[in-house]
Amino acid sequence: MNADVVLAAKDGCRRSLARTLSALENNTLDIADALSIIGEVNSDNHHDSTWKIMAITGAPGVGKSCLVDKIISQWASQGKKIALLAVDPSSSRTGGALLGDRVRLSVVDDIMLKDRVYVRSIATRKSSSSVPAVVSDMAKLLLALGWHKIVVETVGAGQSEVRCAAIADIIVVVEGPARGDGIQAEKAGLLELADAVIVNKSDMVGARKHADEIKQSFELGDGQIPPVLLTSAITGDGCQFASDVLLTLQSTGRSSKARWRERLLAGLEQRVLQNPHLDSVLLSLAAGSIELEDALNKLNN
Amino acid sequence: MGAMIRVVVAKPGLDGHDRGAKVVARALRDAGHEVIYTGLRRTASQIVETVRDEDASFLGLSSLSGAHSHLFPKVCEELRKAGLGDVIVFGGGIIPTTDRKALYSCGIKAIFGPGTSTTEILRFIEVATEMDGVGVGDSNDWYWQGD
Numbered sequence: 001m002n003a004d005v006v007l008a009a010k011d012g013c014r015r016s017l018a019r020t021l022s023a024l025e026n027n028t029l030d031i032a033d034a035l036s037i038i039g040e041v042n043s044d045n046h047h048d049s050t051w052k053i054m055a056i057t058g059a060p061g062v063g064k065s066c067l068v069d070k071i072i073s074q075w076a077s078q079g080k081k082i083a084l085l086a087v088d089p090s091s092s093r094t095g096g097a098l099l100g101d102r103v104r105l106s107v108v109d110d111i112m113l114k115d116r117v118y119v120r121s122i123a124t125r126k127s128s129s130s131v132p133a134v135v136s137d138m139a140k141l142l143l144a145l146g147w148h149k150i151v152v153e154t155v156g157a158g159q160s161e162v163r164c165a166a167i168a169d170i171i172v173v174v175e176g177p178a179r180g181d182g183i184q185a186e187k188a189g190l191l192e193l194a195d196a197v198i199v200n201k202s203d204m205v206g207a208r209k210h211a212d213e214i215k216q217s218f219e220l221g222d223g224q225i226p227p228v229l230l231t232s233a234i235t236g237d238g239c240q241f242a243s244d245v246l247l248t249l250q251s252t253g254r255s256s257k258a259r260w261r262e263r264l265l266a267g268l269e270q271r272v273l274q275n276p277h278l279d280s281v282l283l284s285l286a287a288g289s290i291e292l293e294d295a296l297n298k299l300n301n
Numbered sequence: 302m303g304a305m306i307r308v309v310v311a312k313p314g315l316d317g318h319d320r321g322a323k324v325v326a327r328a329l330r331d332a333g334h335e336v337i338y339t340g341l342r343r344t345a346s347q348i349v350e351t352v353r354d355e356d357a358s359f360l361g362l363s364s365l366s367g368a369h370s371h372l373f374p375k376v377c378e379e380l381r382k383a384g385l386g387d388v389i390v391f392g393g394g395i396i397p398t399t400d401r402k403a404l405y406s407c408g409i410k411a412i413f414g415p416g417t418s419t420t421e422i423l424r425f426i427e428v429a430t431e432m433d434g435v436g437v438g439d440s441n442d443w444y445w446q447g448d
Contacts, residue, residue: 014350014353014354015353015356015383015384015385017354018353018354018355018356019356021356022304022356026304026305028304090335091330091331091333094330094331094332094333095305095333096329096330096331096332096333096334096335096336097330097335097336098326098327098330098336098338099335099336099337099338099355100337100338100340102337102338102339102340102351103338103339103340104340108347108350108351108354109347114350118354119354120354120355121335121337121355123305123335125305
């Protein structure tokens, strides 16, 4: 990767920014090298003590992209420079991906705001374990280039997506109405990481009831209770309030242990996958010449 | 992990017919490419900005409205102006054969009409990827005429 491209990105060239991000994604550029090329960037970022990276996650179809569109519009019109990293799954069969988040994003069409908004669609690709690392590197790069806030939108469906969310400073979980009775294990996994919950589609029946159920379930737990907000991305109801709350949201701290657990597992998984002995260990395992325990010990060294 | 081929599939202008674009997007996905779909009724500059920000190497334009002779050259022109001359552009939809020559000469490298198999489109992507100098800003007059 040519250093000139990174420097052009620093000068504000959007194409070079996109290329630098691709280089990180394709492993042809190391984040440490990129950051040293960029050096110190003058930015008002240092004075902002609130979060830098926010993850927005939730089940497919709850309205994440529409809501993100509304929220980013609000922030951008307040002068913030926002980058959105929209993560979508790759097909595990073919490795291909259909990245459709842009269909719901109107903020990139707003002539007044589009220079303050950068949107990048990211596919999880075949080795999904490296996604959290890639997304984290991309976020670091964008922050170094002077973008104020990085929003990571993921499908809250699989492990790699939850781990993507775990790289963020704060995690917002989006829910929809009539999504079950609030004690489903799957939801518990995601909700225990949340610093805020937004129940979207408040124009539909059951949204308020669902929000109340989530609040009640939080009240049963320990620690600071995250805000539970109602929005309707389609009518705009509650979106202004939600974007104000989210902009200055502090991490509740209640999820920091769970988050570090995800980060630790992601790091460990990547370390195992990058171990030069992985192939030989797998062959020995397949041949039955070593036990799983031995293999783990070998890879851990 | 090698570089993936990233393709933007776009619907320029006032045209609500996206069945074809979705079939092509799906075929490209199933062939292992990363497809970014823009949705309906995009302007030329919106499409160019998407290609730029997503770092796509291919752009597929779909039009069934009859405005292709206006819209496709406009997109090609704006790509070149934005310094995206290396992007390879192809088109599809209802495009009469008499209109095609002008589109090729403005930098479109393939035009796929009704009845085209998705295999042919994938083959075009494969062949064009291997070629040098077939971007919308290059003066190469090659275009896809089947295998």
